[in-house]
Amino acid sequence: MNFLAKIADWFRSIGTATRNGITRLGFATRFFWAIVRASGPTFMRPRLLIREIYHAGVLSLVIVLMSGLFIGMVLALQGYETLVRFGATEAMGVLVALSLVRELGPVVAGLLFASRAGSAMTAEIGLMKTTEQLAAMDVMAIDPVARVVAPRFWAGVISLPLLAAIFSMLGIYGGFLVGVKLIGIDGGAFWGQMQVAVDWRNDVMNGVIKSVVFAFAVSLIAVFEGYDATPTAEGVSAATTRTVVTSALAILALDFVLTVFMFRGGVN
Amino acid sequence: MHSASSNERNFASTPQPTDASAHIELREVSFGYTPERQILSGVNLTVPRGKLVAVMGGSGCGKTTILRLLCGQHVASSGQVLVEGKDVAHMSRDELFAHRRKLGMLFQFGALFTDMSVFENIAFPMREHTDLPEAVIRDLVLLKLNAVGLRGAAQLRPSELSGGMARRVALARTIALDPSLVLYDEPFAGLDPISLSVVGQMIRKLNDALGMTSILVTHDIAESLKIVDYIYFISEGRVVAEGDVESIKASTDPFVKQFVNGEPDGPVRFHYPAVALEEAFR
Amino acid sequence: MSKKTIDLWVGVFVALGLGALFFLALKVGNLLNFKEQKNGYEVMARFDNIGNLKPRAPIKSAGVVVGRVESIKLDPQTYEAVVRLHLEKNFQFSRDTIAAIFTSGLLGEQFVGLEAGGDSQMLKDEEWIKKTQSAIQIEKLISQFMFSKAQETPATTAAPSGAGVKP
Structure with a gap:
C-alpha cells in the first residue's frame, strides 16, 4: 500500500507540474495580448523605444561582436581540419556561411541576448515591481504594461534580429580572416563558392525568420518573468535565472521545429 | 469612547450614508484574497472633504488593503467603497482612470522611478497626463520641489538621495497634479526623527494649503497625534476604536491605551496563540 | 547618458544591423546576381x-x-x-x-x-x-551492370565448353 501511495504521489507531482506549466503558458499568452493591445504608446512615442533599444541592443553589441568573430574563426579552423581530408578546402566559405546564417547566428545570438539583455529586462521590471514603481504608475492612471513592459518587449523584438545578422556577418569575416589570411585558401574560392551555395531566400531569409521568432520568444519570456516575479529580492533573482534557462530551452526547441519546417528539402 | 464626544471635529461618530461632505466612505467592507482568510471584515469608515485622517493599527492588520481598495487595485468582496458617492468597484475603466487622476498616493518607500532624475520623476505624471509645454512643466516641477524644500536636488538620481529626501521627492510627485485626495502608505517608515517630523509637518501643511482630503496609514502614534484630525484604529480586520486626537489621548479603551503607550501585552497578545506553557514543557 | 548620445548609439546599432542584413543578402546570399537573372x-x-x-x-x-x-x-x-x-x-x-x-x-x-x-x-x-x-x-x-554480368555469365561458361568441343 505504501508503495502504491508513493507511486500515486509521484504521478500527482507530475500532474501538478504539468498543470502549473500550462497555467503559466496561459498567463504568458494573455500577457502577450495585453502587450500587443498596449503597444500604441510605444510606437507613438519612439523616444521610449529608442531608450530600450539602447539597453537591449547597443549594450549587447560588444559581446555579440566578439562572440561572432571568435566563433567564425573557430569554425574556419575546425572546418579546415575536416575539409582538408577530402581536398575540399575551397568549400570553407560555404561551411562557415551556412553554419552561421542558418543556425549559429540566430541561436547563439539569441542565447547571448537572453543572458545579457533578457536577464537585465527581467531584473529591471522585477525590481520596479518590488519597489512598487509599477503600482505607483498604476495609481497614477498610467498602464505599466504600456509604459514599462511594451517598450522593452518591442525593443527586444527589434534588437535580436539585428544582433543575429551582425553576429553572422562578423562570424563570416572571422572565417575569412582565418581561412584566407591565416591558412591561405584562395579568397575568390572562399567568396565564390559561398555565393553559389548560399541562397538568399532559403538560407538567409530563413535565418532571419528564425531570429525574429527567437526575438519574440526571448523578449516575451524576459518581460513576463519580470512582471510575474515574486516582489522580493529572492523572487527577482529567481525570476532572472528562470529567464535565462527558459529562454535557452525555448530557443533550442523552437530552432528544432523551425529547422524541420524550413530545411525539410535537405532531408528528403 | 465610541461616538460619545461632542467635539465639533468628531464628524464620523456614526456613519451617515447621506453625508454630503463625505469624500470617502467605506460601508461594511470585507476583503480577503481567499475566502478562508479575511483581511477586512465589515469596516465602516468616513472621511470628510479637506480632513486629514489616520488609519492606525499593528503591522499586517489590513491598513494598506484599505488604500488598495480606495484606488481600485483591489475590489471589495462585499460592502461598498464610495469615493464622492460612487462605488469604486462599479466604475468603468474610464471612470476609474479619471478617479486615479484626481488621486495621489505616497508609497511606503516612495516608489521613485529609479531610471529617472528627481526632476523627471515629478514631471512624469504631468508629461503622461497633460500636454503642457516644456517650459510650464519645468516651472511646475520646480514649484513642487520648492514646496518640499528640494529645488536644489532636481538633477540628482533617486539613488543619490537620503531616505528622508526620497520621501519628500515622492511627496512632491504625489501632489504633482494637485490631487483632491491623497493616500499615504506608512509615510514615516524608516525615517530618522528629524526627517519624520519634517514629513509630518509637510503632510499637514499640504493638506491645509491645497484643501486636499488625506488618509494616512501608519503605526507611528506619536507623530500622528501631532498632525491628524481624526483617528481610526483597526485590529484583525475591523475598526476597534475611533475618535479625534483629544479623545484618543484621554481614552480608557484598553486597546487604544496599549497602542498609545506601546505596552507589550494587552488586548493585543504578546504570545502567538499556543498551548499553555505547562502543557508544552510537561 | 544624454538623449543625444543614446540616439547616436542606437543609430549606429540599427545601421550596423541593417548593413549586416544587406551584407548577408547581397554578398553571402548573392541576391544581386539573382536579380540580374x-x-x-x-x-x-x-x-x-x-x-x-x-x-x-x-x-x-x-x-x-x-x-x-x-x-x-x-x-x-x-x-x-x-x-x-x-x-x-x-x-x-x-x-x-x-x-x-x-x-x-x-x-x-x-x-x-x-x-x-x-x-x-x-x-x-x-x-x-x-x-x-x-x-x-x-x-x-x-542493375544494368548486374544484368549485363548475368548475361555474360552463361556466355563465359559456354565458352570453355565450346572450346572443349572445338578441338
Whole structure:
C-alpha cells in the first residue's frame, strides 16, 4: 500500500507540474495580448523605444561582436581540419556561411541576448515591481504594461534580429580572416563558392525568420518573468535565472521545429 | 469612547450614508484574497472633504488593503467603497482612470522611478497626463520641489538621495497634479526623527494649503497625534476604536491605551496563540 | 547618458544591423546576381528522368554558372519532366545545344550542363531545347551492370565448353 501511495504521489507531482506549466503558458499568452493591445504608446512615442533599444541592443553589441568573430574563426579552423581530408578546402566559405546564417547566428545570438539583455529586462521590471514603481504608475492612471513592459518587449523584438545578422556577418569575416589570411585558401574560392551555395531566400531569409521568432520568444519570456516575479529580492533573482534557462530551452526547441519546417528539402 | 464626544471635529461618530461632505466612505467592507482568510471584515469608515485622517493599527492588520481598495487595485468582496458617492468597484475603466487622476498616493518607500532624475520623476505624471509645454512643466516641477524644500536636488538620481529626501521627492510627485485626495502608505517608515517630523509637518501643511482630503496609514502614534484630525484604529480586520486626537489621548479603551503607550501585552497578545506553557514543557 | 548620445548609439546599432542584413543578402546570399537573372530569358527542356534535380539548381556551361533551374513539372501526357531553365541574357546558346543532368562529384548536388552545338541560330525566349540527356541513376547503372554480368555469365561458361568441343 505504501508503495502504491508513493507511486500515486509521484504521478500527482507530475500532474501538478504539468498543470502549473500550462497555467503559466496561459498567463504568458494573455500577457502577450495585453502587450500587443498596449503597444500604441510605444510606437507613438519612439523616444521610449529608442531608450530600450539602447539597453537591449547597443549594450549587447560588444559581446555579440566578439562572440561572432571568435566563433567564425573557430569554425574556419575546425572546418579546415575536416575539409582538408577530402581536398575540399575551397568549400570553407560555404561551411562557415551556412553554419552561421542558418543556425549559429540566430541561436547563439539569441542565447547571448537572453543572458545579457533578457536577464537585465527581467531584473529591471522585477525590481520596479518590488519597489512598487509599477503600482505607483498604476495609481497614477498610467498602464505599466504600456509604459514599462511594451517598450522593452518591442525593443527586444527589434534588437535580436539585428544582433543575429551582425553576429553572422562578423562570424563570416572571422572565417575569412582565418581561412584566407591565416591558412591561405584562395579568397575568390572562399567568396565564390559561398555565393553559389548560399541562397538568399532559403538560407538567409530563413535565418532571419528564425531570429525574429527567437526575438519574440526571448523578449516575451524576459518581460513576463519580470512582471510575474515574486516582489522580493529572492523572487527577482529567481525570476532572472528562470529567464535565462527558459529562454535557452525555448530557443533550442523552437530552432528544432523551425529547422524541420524550413530545411525539410535537405532531408528528403 | 465610541461616538460619545461632542467635539465639533468628531464628524464620523456614526456613519451617515447621506453625508454630503463625505469624500470617502467605506460601508461594511470585507476583503480577503481567499475566502478562508479575511483581511477586512465589515469596516465602516468616513472621511470628510479637506480632513486629514489616520488609519492606525499593528503591522499586517489590513491598513494598506484599505488604500488598495480606495484606488481600485483591489475590489471589495462585499460592502461598498464610495469615493464622492460612487462605488469604486462599479466604475468603468474610464471612470476609474479619471478617479486615479484626481488621486495621489505616497508609497511606503516612495516608489521613485529609479531610471529617472528627481526632476523627471515629478514631471512624469504631468508629461503622461497633460500636454503642457516644456517650459510650464519645468516651472511646475520646480514649484513642487520648492514646496518640499528640494529645488536644489532636481538633477540628482533617486539613488543619490537620503531616505528622508526620497520621501519628500515622492511627496512632491504625489501632489504633482494637485490631487483632491491623497493616500499615504506608512509615510514615516524608516525615517530618522528629524526627517519624520519634517514629513509630518509637510503632510499637514499640504493638506491645509491645497484643501486636499488625506488618509494616512501608519503605526507611528506619536507623530500622528501631532498632525491628524481624526483617528481610526483597526485590529484583525475591523475598526476597534475611533475618535479625534483629544479623545484618543484621554481614552480608557484598553486597546487604544496599549497602542498609545506601546505596552507589550494587552488586548493585543504578546504570545502567538499556543498551548499553555505547562502543557508544552510537561 | 544624454538623449543625444543614446540616439547616436542606437543609430549606429540599427545601421550596423541593417548593413549586416544587406551584407548577408547581397554578398553571402548573392541576391544581386539573382536579380540580374530576372533580366534573362527562359527555355524549356524535356527529360526522361531528372534524378535529384531541384529548382534553383545551377545551370553550367563548361563549368561556368550561366543560370538557374526555374521550375520542374511533369507532363501528364508524355510522363516526361519539363524543366524551365532561366539563363542570363549575356549567354546565348545555339538551337542544337544539348542539355544534360550531371552530378557534381560522386554524390554531390545535381546541375544542368549545357553543351553548345554548331547551329548559327540562337535559342530564344520560351523555345525548347530538343536534345537532352537524363540524369544517370546509380540504381539503374547497378542493375544494368548486374544484368549485363548475368548475361555474360552463361556466355563465359559456354565458352570453355565450346572450346572443349572445338578441338
